Amino acid sequence: DTGVSQDPRHKITKRGQNVTFRCDPISEHNRLYWYRQTLGQGPEFLTYFQNEAQLEKSRLLSDRFSAERPKGSFSTLEIQRTEQGDSAMYLCASSPQIWLGRGETQYFGPGTRLLVL
Amino acid sequence: GDSVTQMEGPVTLSEEAFLTINCTYTATGYPSLFWYVQYPGEGLQLLLKATKADDKGSNKGFEATYRKETTSFHLEKGSVQVSDSAVYFCALEMTGGFKTIFGAGTRLFVKA
Numbered sequence: 661d662t663g664v665s666q667d668p669r670h671k672i673t674k675r676g677q678n679v680t681f682r683c684d685p686i687s688e689h690n691r692l693y694w695y696r697q698t699l700g701q702g703p704e705f706l707t708y709f710q711n712e713a714q715l716e717k718s719r720l721l722s723d724r725f726s727a728e729r730p731k732g733s734f735s736t737l738e739i740q741r742t743e744q745g746d747s748a749m750y751l752c753a754s755s756p757q758i759w760l761g762r763g764e765t766q767y768f769g770p771g772t773r774l775l776v777l
Numbered sequence: 778g779d780s781v782t783q784m785e786g787p788v789t790l791s792e793e794a795f796l797t798i799n800c801t802y803t804a805t806g807y808p809s810l811f812w813y814v815q816y817p818g819e820g821l822q823l824l825l826k827a828t829k830a831d832d833k834g835s836n837k838g839f840e841a842t843y844r845k846e847t848t849s850f851h852l853e854k855g856s857v858q859v860s861d862s863a864v865y866f867c868a869l870e871m872t873g874g875f876k877t878i879f880g881a882g883t884r885l886f887v888k889a
Contacts, residue, residue, distance in 0.1 A: 702781075705876050716876050767822075769820060
């Protein structure tokens with residue numbers, strides 16, 4: 661069990677550039693979540709996938725943000741035309757689907773820290 | 778909308794002291810409740826959870842009881858250790874979906 665991995669771990673970019681982050685969930689987990697965490701705050705939900713279907717999306721996820729999980733395995737989160745306010749830690753988590761699927765533990769990756777200059 | 782409020786930190790305790798970190802929530806329906814912990818230099822990990830009213834979650838000497846009447850899920854430990862120093866996050870999974878809402882986190886320092 662290699663856990664949830666994220667790439668890159670750190671990203672520095674200039675305002676206006678596009679960035680893409682990758683998340684590889686635990687292999688047998690069909691649920692995948694993206695969060696954003698700023699300093700001193702808890703993770704804020706961005707979006708949720710069940711297999712390849714994006715089932716929930718936060719209003720925080722503006723038109724500049726898009727997430728995909730094309731084959732129900734790894735996922736990508738793209739931010740277009742980055743702004744300084746996008747600077748944060750972007751966390752990915754995965755969980756298994758068990759009967760009724762409520763209250764399952766989420767397993768978090770180490771995060772990608774984004775700094776927009 | 779649904780929300781989670783937890784006590785502000787930092788909380789500083791001496792080793793073997795009793796710990797309480799308060800967490801209250803606002804939610805429709807019957808959410809599942811969680812405590813996640815982030816140790817220094819590590820990622821978030823589940824500490825304990827409860828999926829219905831009056832359930833008690835427990836792990837590593839920590840306990841929390843899902844109290845629907847007071848909409849609370851306070852974290853307690855009878856005797857903290859230096860190794861418990863971390864940031865603790867209370868969270869709820871919304872009814873009818875899988876969106877999870879986290880509190881702002883409470884940093885705990887335990888002195889030897």
